[in-house]
Amino acid sequence: MARPEAQKRYRHLVQHCTDHIPENTPVISRFAPSPTGYLHLGHIANACFVWGITRALGGRVILRMEDHDRERCRPEYETAILEDLDWLGLEPDLGTLDTWQKGATIYRQSDCGARYQSALDKLIAQGRAYACDCSRKSLSERLAPGKNDLVYDGHCRERELDFAQPDTSVRFCVTPDAVQFDDLLLGVQVQSPVEQCGDFPLYDRHGNWTYHLAVVIDDLAQGVNLIIRGEDLLDSTGRQEQLAMALGRETRPFIMHHPLIMDAEGRKLSKRDADTGIRELREAGCSPETVLGKAAWACGLLDQEIPLHPGALPELFR
């Protein structure tokens, strides 16, 4: 049932975590969708890894709503995500499905502004963050020929702009050193945030906390010691490591980036691919087990497309 070569890698990975995690430390991981749309098979593939590996390790899964981007997130997507997870039988241990209707929770990023603000104040006081009024236009006008427009040039670092000005973002000062980390699946990675992105925003010009700021603070505050996410986020890790260090993190979490499900053209699945939406699959009459099996098969966890019960997920990794 499980793909033999995949299972060998994952069994090794689970053993590695067991051997290296300090005694009496529960494993805590998270499933962290952004309610900017409905869940699709790509999210469920991630959930198979998160629930399967965490449960195989006897750990706990946090459900976190990453709704830091106030323009793109909608409450109806949050409700739909909760419903789909419930339907699939994917029960989180923290941020449980019944807590979300009861008001503010530490697992919903839009409820955590005060926590983000105090972390930001700390970084500003340390001289690790500064205000920036560059627009996209001014950035591209300054761009040296052949330079990557995704790398911020540090223009505002020494300008000491006022944080209270409108249309001002706050950027993190990256350090020139490379970051090295050992990905549980991909092995040792070396990244250079100064070359990949330069000083990146923590708070954007439209008044949103950014993904990097929110995810790093939440992982720290919630004691996450196992991060399981798709390979599309691999490049984020180096810069998030620098930010976590600046915020005083003591122990590095285990981290793994898993393969993504690709569509027929070899592109990452997205919300546009309606045939992979969980709502659509439900309406087409698929059972929860059929949907889980589809996701697990499409990301290489099963050698055939067969129904899969959520309770059987840990077996794929043992």
Ligand code: GLU
């Ligand atoms: N919220 C992110 C996403 O939907 C996941 C964040 C993470 O796992 O670090 O892609």
Ligand code: ZN
């Ligand atoms: Zn600037």
